[in-house]
Amino acid sequence: MNTTDTIIEDDQWDQIIEPRGKLLDLNLKEVWRYRDLLWLFVKRDFTAQYKQTILGPLWHFIQPIFTTVMFLLVFGKIANIPTDGIEAIPFYMSGIAIWNYFSSCLTATSNTFVANAGIFGKVYFPRLVIPLSTVMSNIVKFGIQFLLLLAVMAWYGYQTGHFHFASTWLLLPLLVLMMAGLGLGLGIIISSLTTKYRDFNVLISFAVQLLMYASPVVYPLSFLKGKSYAAWIAWNPLTPIVEAFRFALFGRGTVDTAGLLFSGGFIVIVLFLGMLIFSKVERTFMDTV
Amino acid sequence: MSDIVIKVENISKQYRLGTVGTGSLAHDLNRTWYRMRGKEDPYLKIGEANDRTVKGSSEYVWALKDINFEVKQGEVLGIIGRNGAGKSTLLKILSRTTTPTTGKIKIKGRVASLLEVGTGFHPELSGRENIFLNGAILGMTRHEIKSKFDEIVDFAGVERYIDTPVKRYSSGMYVRLAFGVAAHLEPEILIVDEVLAVGDIEFQKKALGKMKDVSTKEGRTVLFVSHNLSSLKSLCTKGLLLINGEVVSEGSINSTINEYEKRISKRLDSQWVNKFDRDNAIYLDSVYILDSDQFQRTNFLTSEDVFIKFKIEVKQPHKYVKVGFDLIRNNEIAFRSQQVDAGNISSFDVGKFSLTCVVPGNLLNEGTYSVKPQFSIHCVKNLVTTDEYVAEFNVKMDTTLTEFHAVLHENNHPGNLFPVLKWEVIEI
Numbered sequence: 001m002n003t004t005d006t007i008i009e010d011d012q013w014d015q016i017i018e019p020r021g022k023l024l025d026l027n028l029k030e031v032w033r034y035r036d037l038l039w040l041f042v043k044r045d046f047t048a049q050y051k052q053t054i055l056g057p058l059w060h061f062i063q064p065i066f067t068t069v070m071f072l073l074v075f076g077k078i079a080n081i082p083t084d085g086i087e088a089i090p091f092y093m094s095g096i097a098i099w100n101y102f103s104s105c106l107t108a109t110s111n112t113f114v115a116n117a118g119i120f121g122k123v124y125f126p127r128l129v130i131p132l133s134t135v136m137s138n139i140v141k142f143g144i145q146f147l148l149l150l151a152v153m154a155w156y157g158y159q160t161g162h163f164h165f166a167s168t169w170l171l172l173p174l175l176v177l178m179m180a181g182l183g184l185g186l187g188i189i190i191s192s193l194t195t196k197y198r199d200f201n202v203l204i205s206f207a208v209q210l211l212m213y214a215s216p217v218v219y220p221l222s223f224l225k226g227k228s229y230a231a232w233i234a235w236n237p238l239t240p241i242v243e244a245f246r247f248a249l250f251g252r253g254t255v256d257t258a259g260l261l262f263s264g265g266f267i268v269i270v271l272f273l274g275m276l277i278f279s280k281v282e283r284t285f286m287d288t289v
Numbered sequence: 290m291s292d293i294v295i296k297v298e299n300i301s302k303q304y305r306l307g308t309v310g311t312g313s314l315a316h317d318l319n320r321t322w323y324r325m326r327g328k329e330d331p332y333l334k335i336g337e338a339n340d341r342t343v344k345g346s347s348e349y350v351w352a353l354k355d356i357n358f359e360v361k362q363g364e365v366l367g368i369i370g371r372n373g374a375g376k377s378t379l380l381k382i383l384s385r386t387t388t389p390t391t392g393k394i395k396i397k398g399r400v401a402s403l404l405e406v407g408t409g410f411h412p413e414l415s416g417r418e419n420i421f422l423n424g425a426i427l428g429m430t431r432h433e434i435k436s437k438f439d440e441i442v443d444f445a446g447v448e449r450y451i452d453t454p455v456k457r458y459s460s461g462m463y464v465r466l467a468f469g470v471a472a473h474l475e476p477e478i479l480i481v482d483e484v485l486a487v488g489d490i491e492f493q494k495k496a497l498g499k500m501k502d503v504s505t506k507e508g509r510t511v512l513f514v515s516h517n518l519s520s521l522k523s524l525c526t527k528g529l530l531l532i533n534g535e536v537v538s539e540g541s542i543n544s545t546i547n548e549y550e551k552r553i554s555k556r557l558d559s560q561w562v563n564k565f566d567r568d569n570a571i572y573l574d575s576v577y578i579l580d581s582d583q584f585q586r587t588n589f590l591t592s593e594d595v596f597i598k599f600k601i602e603v604k605q606p607h608k609y610v611k612v613g614f615d616l617i618r619n620n621e622i623a624f625r626s627q628q629v630d631a632g633n634i635s636s637f638d639v640g641k642f643s644l645t646c647v648v649p650g651n652l653l654n655e656g657t658y659s660v661k662p663q664f665s666i667h668c669v670k671n672l673v674t675t676d677e678y679v680a681e682f683n684v685k686m687d688t689t690l691t692e693f694h695a696v697l698h699e700n701n702h703p704g705n706l707f708p709v710l711k712w713e714v715i716e717i
Contacts (some may be wrong), residue, residue, distance in 0.1 A: 012397075013296075013395040013396060013397055014396060014397050014398055014399070015395070015396040015397075015400070016393060016394070016395050016396070017382065017383070017385060017388065017389065017393065017394040017395075017396070018388070018389075018393050018394075019388055019389055019390055019391055019392070020388075034425070034428075036425050036430050036431040037422075037425035037426060040421055040422045040425050040431075041422075043418075044411055044414060044418070044422055047413075047414065047418070048411055048413045048414060051413040051414075051454065052413075118408075119408055119409050119426065120386065121381075121386055121404075122386065122402075122404045122405045122408040123384065123386065123402060123404065123408050123409075123426055123427060124384055124385035124386055124402065125426060125428065196313070196317075197314065283387070283388045284387055284388050286381070286386055286387045287304065287387055
């Protein structure tokens with residue numbers, strides 16, 4: 001940073017504003033400079049949501065509990081879909097926790113430009129801060145649901161002796177990170193595509209719902225063995241992550257390294273592509289949003 | 290070595306009018322097709338100057354066209370122009386909320402822009418939380434905000450409410466807090482858009498004072514947009530006049546403001562010809578504003594006489610005819626005057642007549658006056674159907690009258706009239 005009293009060479013400008021930036025202008029350094037803002041947005045998202053509620057963050061328990069009960073009834077009792085030898089309640093809860101994290105990351109970040117046009121139009125800061133903060137504040141909500149899951153597992157463990165801490169648990173942070181990356185990457189691509197033409201916005205919430213049924217959330221992958229459409233489900237990059245999440249927690253599931261590597265590669269490409277499109281769109285989206 | 294901190298080179302900005310839909314999709318596809326073949330954007334060649342009052346033929350307008358200027362370290366540049374002249378677009382490009390269509394801007398130092406106060410304020414968060422959030426949005430680190438926190442709270446005068454959600458604040462407190470955060474930014478270059486036009490008079494003075502400190506005492510470079518010419522005059526060192534997206538004049542703030550006023554006053558009409566009522570047996574033909582040499586004019590000094598001349602045509606003799614006008618300033622009638630007030634003739638035979646009223650010097654205050662004709666047969670019939678103000682003229686303070694007049698203008702000398710009356714001063 002130049003101070004005002006240093007002599008600056010004629011060509012040494014701090015900033016050059018041009019119609020089109022460099023192709024690979026990801027500006028991650030600037031995002032790092034605004035890390036305080038990132039943190040404050042996370043805090044804002046979280047505190048603002050529970051102002052004037054009595055139960056506060058406890059509301060995060062309500063939604064997964066009811067969804068679990070629903071799944072238990074519909075998929076467990078009525079459809080009789082097996083749960084890979086895992087107790088039904090922790091099975092559904094784990095699926096819901098990791099799935100909710102993905103879907104909330106995706107739906108919230110896919111709205112970045114349109115929802116924040118007010119701020120974006122008035123002041124400059126690296127736009128990527130907003131979707132990043134969304135992903136981070138959702139991790140808090142995921143954490144709360146995960147704690148609930150742990151409590152349920154502890155109770156089952158005490159009753160049946162099934163669950164205990166295993167070294168596979170060390171995989172969990174990586175899997176959560178993968179989900180975050182996928183949600184963020186897809187989200188910013190969609191938000192970039194929807195600044196001018198909003199058609200995708202109509203699609204997104206409904207597509208996320210459908211995508212859940214294409215991922216092993218309410219059924220285990222092993223249930224599909226030998227079925228003709230199993231290969232299609234396996235190509236879904238979410239499938240290995242959800243299965244691995246259960247495997248890491250319960251020690252049961254269909255996980256192979258190739259699948260995880262495929263998901264990882266997919267995420268890296270989506271994230272890179274997303275940031276590329278995002279950084280291109282953020283420069284002029286105010287004119288078209 | 291050079292002390293230029295902002296260098297704007299050939300900046301243009303094109304906007305497309307109308308709505309986004311399939312039509313714009315066709316243009317987008319066409320644009321992509323041209324770009325893929327390595328050709329220039331075909332829509333850049335078209336586009337019109339951005340005069341919003343006339344109907345254009347092109348969907349594309351240039352909000353800014355080939356803007357060039359430089360700002361030196363420590364200068365306070367006032368950007369002047371009518372609504373829609375491109376001022377805000379220019380500030381938006383400088384503050385990086387949008388990019389130019391063509392051209393380049395080079396900047397030295399950290400820029401903070403204040404296009405609005407309280408950007409990102411969240412109604413549910415407390416004053417304290419919002420100070421940190423807003424400060425960070427404007428580019429301050431948490432450390433910087435912490436060190437300024439007490440000053441900000443003090444400046445805004447909201448100490449008691451600091452842990453209350455800002456949605457419970459009065460609008461004045463809200464604005465003071467928001468401006469307080471902004472005023473304590475410490476960038477090398479500050480971009481300000483009309484944010485001082487909020488709050489009460491006392492706060493505006495405080496804000497203006499703070500702005501002045503920022504520029505003069507702390508030596509920062511400031512770009513300032515305002516419609517308030519007197520605050521521009523007191524703050525800025527240089528001026529830039531934009532008209533329809535082009536730089537028309539650049540130089541000292543006083544010369545730029547003069548140029549602006551000259552351009553604006555051109556729009557005032559010293560002459561009006563009545564297009565209605567011409568079939569009547571008696572009608573008002575036209576109204577003129579003249580100076581003492583009988584030339585049409587729209588700019589006068591307070592010390593000068595203003596002549597308002599009416600021409601009427603009479604086809605049938607009429608009695609009790611009243612010709613006159615309301616003189617209007619700031620939407621208030623300053624006074625009404627009619628030829629019968631002074632006992633002049635009110636019966637007219639067939640023919641054309643001219644009636645001239647002399648508004649003497651040292652009666653009007655500084656400002657813009659409009660003439661609304663009054664023309665009637667006494668207690669019988671109104672003869673003008675128009676409700677418009679037909680002619681307008683500007684009056685400027687004659688600052689040479691006394692040494693006290695030198696600092697007077699319409700903002701610090703209230704009243705629709707400023708008659709120089711007789712005063713007796715005696716020792717008792």
